[in-house]
Amino acid sequence: MDDLSGLGLSRRQLLVAAGAGSAAMASAAMALPRASVPRWDMQVDVIVAGSGAAGTCAAIEAKLAGASVLVLESLAIPGGSSSLSGGVIYAGGGTSLQRALKVEDSPEAMFNFLTRVGSPNPPREKIQLYCDQSPAHFDWLVAQGIPYTEKLTTAKGLPMGDESLYYSGTELAWPARELAAPAPRGHVPGVKGMNGGRTMMEALFGRLKKLGVELKTSVSSEQLIVESDGRVSGVVVSQAGERKYLGARLGVVLACGGFIHNRPMLEQYAPHLSRCSTPWGGAGDLGQGINMGIGVGAAALRMNEGFAVAPIYPPENTISGILVNRAGQRFISEDSYHAVIGHSIAYEQQGSAWLITDQASSYSSPQDNFPLVAESSSIGGIAEQLDMPRGGLQNTVAYYNRYAGKAQDPLFSKSKTYLRPIQGPPYKAWDISVDRAFFPAHTLGGLATTVDGEVISSFGELIPGLYAAGRNTAGIATAPYIASGLSVGDASFFGRRAGKAVAGSQ
Amino acid sequence: MRWSISPLIIVFLCLPAVADELQSRLALADKDRGRVVFGPCRTCHYPDALMGHNSGPNLSEIFGKVAGKQAGFAYYSARFKQAEFVWTPQLMFTWLENPMAMFPDSAMMSLGVPDPQDRADMIAFLMQATVPD
Numbered sequence: 001m002d003d004l005s006g007l008g009l010s011r012r013q014l015l016v017a018a019g020a021g022s023a024a025m026a027s028a029a030m031a032l033p034r035a036s037v038p039r040w041d042m043q044v045d046v047i048v049a050g051s052g053a054a055g056t057c058a059a060i061e062a063k064l065a066g067a068s069v070l071v072l073e074s075l076a077i078p079g080g081s082s083s084l085s086g087g088v089i090y091a092g093g094g095t096s097l098q099r100a101l102k103v104e105d106s107p108e109a110m111f112n113f114l115t116r117v118g119s120p121n122p123p124r125e126k127i128q129l130y131c132d133q134s135p136a137h138f139d140w141l142v143a144q145g146i147p148y149t150e151k152l153t154t155a156k157g158l159p160m161g162d163e164s165l166y167y168s169g170t171e172l173a174w175p176a177r178e179l180a181a182p183a184p185r186g187h188v189p190g191v192k193g194m195n196g197g198r199t200m201m202e203a204l205f206g207r208l209k210k211l212g213v214e215l216k217t218s219v220s221s222e223q224l225i226v227e228s229d230g231r232v233s234g235v236v237v238s239q240a241g242e243r244k245y246l247g248a249r250l251g252v253v254l255a256c257g258g259f260i261h262n263r264p265m266l267e268q269y270a271p272h273l274s275r276c277s278t279p280w281g282g283a284g285d286l287g288q289g290i291n292m293g294i295g296v297g298a299a300a301l302r303m304n305e306g307f308a309v310a311p312i313y314p315p316e317n318t319i320s321g322i323l324v325n326r327a328g329q330r331f332i333s334e335d336s337y338h339a340v341i342g343h344s345i346a347y348e349q350q351g352s353a354w355l356i357t358d359q360a361s362s363y364s365s366p367q368d369n370f371p372l373v374a375e376s377s378s379i380g381g382i383a384e385q386l387d388m389p390r391g392g393l394q395n396t397v398a399y400y401n402r403y404a405g406k407a408q409d410p411l412f413s414k415s416k417t418y419l420r421p422i423q424g425p426p427y428k429a430w431d432i433s434v435d436r437a438f439f440p441a442h443t444l445g446g447l448a449t450t451v452d453g454e455v456i457s458s459f460g461e462l463i464p465g466l467y468a469a470g471r472n473t474a475g476i477a478t479a480p481y482i483a484s485g486l487s488v489g490d491a492s493f494f495g496r497r498a499g500k501a502v503a504g505s506q
Numbered sequence: 507m508r509w510s511i512s513p514l515i516i517v518f519l520c521l522p523a524v525a526d527e528l529q530s531r532l533a534l535a536d537k538d539r540g541r542v543v544f545g546p547c548r549t550c551h552y553p554d555a556l557m558g559h560n561s562g563p564n565l566s567e568i569f570g571k572v573a574g575k576q577a578g579f580a581y582y583s584a585r586f587k588q589a590e591f592v593w594t595p596q597l598m599f600t601w602l603e604n605p606m607a608m609f610p611d612s613a614m615m616s617l618g619v620p621d622p623q624d625r626a627d628m629i630a631f632l633m634q635a636t637v638p639d
Contacts (some may be wrong), residue, residue: 020591075606075615076610193560194560278545280549282618285604365556370633371538435542438545440549
């Protein structure tokens, strides 16, 4: 067999790969020229493709601005990934809930956190606006009917109780706590369990209904329709196997989510995420909206970025263990937010890591997120079972213990709350590798947009009539993902702005 | 609407053959692989009773239960509320190949597990993980 492209792939393998790619796409997302549109099956002012937080918030604002709005959802059930999420909104700078609970915060502290702790060259303009208007945005969410309780918890992780405010990110871990004044900014609907997203979306759907916005399910957006001057003026959709042409007089808002379930796209754009065991998102996260945007010349940014989560807590006693890489070395403070840990494992440690625990830091009740892969009465025994370089893990533990006994962590400044020597067998190693552990991942890359959701082309120009929001875009959430609530927060905030902008763009 | 009843009938007619296939695949099943395959399901469904319901209903002791009837879970689709069938490994094996094709109006919007051995591995895991300790 001939070897094509120097990749060691046979012609047959390439054909199979290409076939897999086309099967995952609903259709070629290339735009359709207006001249090829046989008729308008329906015309409204604004079409919103996607019914998650971004789409519904865009639709609400466009309707309030006086536009006629149609929301399209490809699946039978609306809500997208937002409805499966915890429903956390990252908000701060003195929200009404923070003030009611006597929490001190400022837009500056929030801005510092979002610009200094995460990725290089973050989208500053969007972050600035997001921080400045965060208290007002939270009030708007309350006004839509999302229920919040005046309760705060300091426990790590999404509250299982009905508390509505918590430290949802890596604010208290080093180095974040030295870069920005920490504050609890995770605002989550006040319902028990981890279904805040469902509660949030129920409220937003209720609002859509009250406003008389039509939401059509089982209608998938396939292609954008483009006028001869480049303006986007409609969408080709597929409904029960039939092709329909829907016109949008003012514009189209793409809010179709990310692409975590499109395997070929994931392997192509985000290879680190493609190795994670658990694609986490609604079944509609197939990248269709991103490809439709690219089809009309949009730039796509940060397509390799995403959040990858290693949920080693709760319980919190495990944080007193240590995380090590293949060389038996620590690489992060174990009290970091679990998506910061996940990012480091997926992107910086070649996908492999283990949590080493002693008797007190071991998982005490059965759990099958992280398989137990070594158990021994000595650290050397653990190293041997994990096939680590001779002496590496012993050195790591000896050095860690020497300082942990004095409540110090010279390497990663782990919080004193969790800092104590690893001592007391049995020692255990839990596999926290991307492909063995429960390791949820979601994409963060998408179309380039202005702060008003206008889609930007690869040449830096606006594409008239085209708007986008949520994970269909590259927003304020970048990798590493430093706090829960940034993605849905971004989707709701910039979804609203896109809705206002499209309705006012006549 | 013409598919509103027939898929389930077809499934039941096919179950003996499915049972054969599942049985032969379960004989080769790797529960630990199944645990990993179950990951995306776990984001909505807990296999053990302790954690209760999540976005989807709890799966503890799921095999042998009538579908759509668990106490404390208020989010079943109309079809599952009215369902009278019992969850068996065979039915689960068939359904999870493409859930949205079999029950398009189910609240479970999942792309399924198309590979049959992956599904068998996962069912082997579930048969163990959903049984109380």
